[in-house]
Amino acid sequence: MTIEKIAKILDAKLVCGKQMLKQNIEYGFASDLMSDVLTLDEENVVLITGLTNMQTLRTAEMAEIPCVIFVRNKKASKEMIQIANENDMVIIECKYSMFKTIGILYENKLEPVY
Amino acid sequence: MNFNYKIKGGDFSAAGRASSEIKKILKKLNVNPKVIKRIVVALYEAEVNVVAHADKGSINAEIDSEKIRITVVDEGPGIADIDLAMTEGFSTASSKVREMGFGAGMGLPNMKKNADILNIKSKVGQGTMVELITFFKS
Numbered sequence: 029m030t031i032e033k034i035a036k037i038l039d040a041k042l043v044c045g046k047q048m049l050k051q052n053i054e055y056g057f058a059s060d061l062m063s064d065v066l067t068l069d070e071e072n073v074v075l076i077t078g079l080t081n082m083q084t085l086r087t088a089e090m091a092e093i094p095c096v097i098f099v100r101n102k103k104a105s106k107e108m109i110q111i112a113n114e115n116d117m118v119i120i121e122c123k124y125s126m127f128k129t130i131g132i133l134y135e136n137k138l139e140p141v142y
Numbered sequence: 143m144n145f146n147y148k149i150k151g152g153d154f155s156a157a158g159r160a161s162s163e164i165k166k167i168l169k170k171l172n173v174n175p176k177v178i179k180r181i182v183v184a185l186y187e188a189e190v191n192v193v194a195h196a197d198k199g200s201i202n203a204e205i206d207s208e209k210i211r212i213t214v215v216d217e218g219p220g221i222a223d224i225d226l227a228m229t230e231g232f233s234t235a236s237s238k239v240r241e242m243g244f245g246a247g248m249g250l251p252n253m254k255k256n257a258d259i260l261n262i263k264s265k266v267g268q269g270t271m272v273e274l275i276t277f278f279k280s
């Protein structure tokens with residue numbers, strides 16, 4: 029599913045990375061534990077997280093994760109947006125809970141990593 | 143080619159800067175993206191370990207046509223039992239480190255998984271040296 033579709037079905041705000049909207053996402057991974065995210069071998073993963081700090085973006089950068097969704101209305105800071113822009117990554121701010129966000133993505137057939 | 147970076151213990155806002163710089167260099171050198179990911183994931187966990195567990199440190203990266211050799215050296219508490227520290231789930235991380243998304247005891251095992259060669263030397267009360275070597279072609 030494209031990043032564009034993800035933002036649409038979550039009724040969520042695209043903070044940066046407009047140029048990446050057509051990129052295809054195959055897998056979803058939800059975690060607040062960045063060490064766990066760093067163990068993934070899959071490509072085209074969207075990270076769904078409630079952890080909003082610089083390390084979330086650095087982790088996505090190192091792990092080649094093209095799209096990060098912040099749940100529960102958590103906001104991306106200027107510094108986070110800067111890292112995302114440098115690396116062509118998309119940040120999405122979603123008002124739904126972690127549970128609801130994941131549920132919607134799962135219902136729409138986004139694959140789990142495990 | 144040789145690159146050097148400094149790391150400040152406790153400074154989570156800056157953790158990952160050196161890894162990011164090295165990632166950009168490897169991209170410019172057209173290293174296979176899969177290999178780049180393995181290198182920078184291991185390096186980033188090592189960088190975070192200095193920020194999380196030590197007082198200060200430095201990263202040196204030596205790149206030649208076939209490999210990258212990275213040494214991460216710190217001044218800090220050191221590791222008393224390296225085998226124990228390598229066990230998945232072993233962690234002495236503070237709650238502050240856990241709030242940052244680390245401290246689950248997965249860093250060293252993941253460094254071992256991703257690097258071709260991992261060497262760790264440590265002296266309690268003095269510091270730790272982590273060496274990560276990865277070949278560009280397997």
Ligand SMILES: Nc1ncnc2c1ncn2[C@@H]1O[C@H](COP(=O)(O)OP(=O)(O)O)[C@@H](O)[C@H]1O
Binds near residue numbers: 196
């Ligand atoms: N540079 C270091 N200096 C001191 N202790 C370290 C260092 N790196 C790792 N350790 C020790 O090894 C443990 C395991 O490290 P790691 O697997 O990265 O897990 P975590 O960092 O999540 O605790 C740490 O909790 C810490 O006790």
Ligand SMILES: [Mg+2]
Binds near residue numbers: 190244248250
């Ligand atoms: Mg660690």
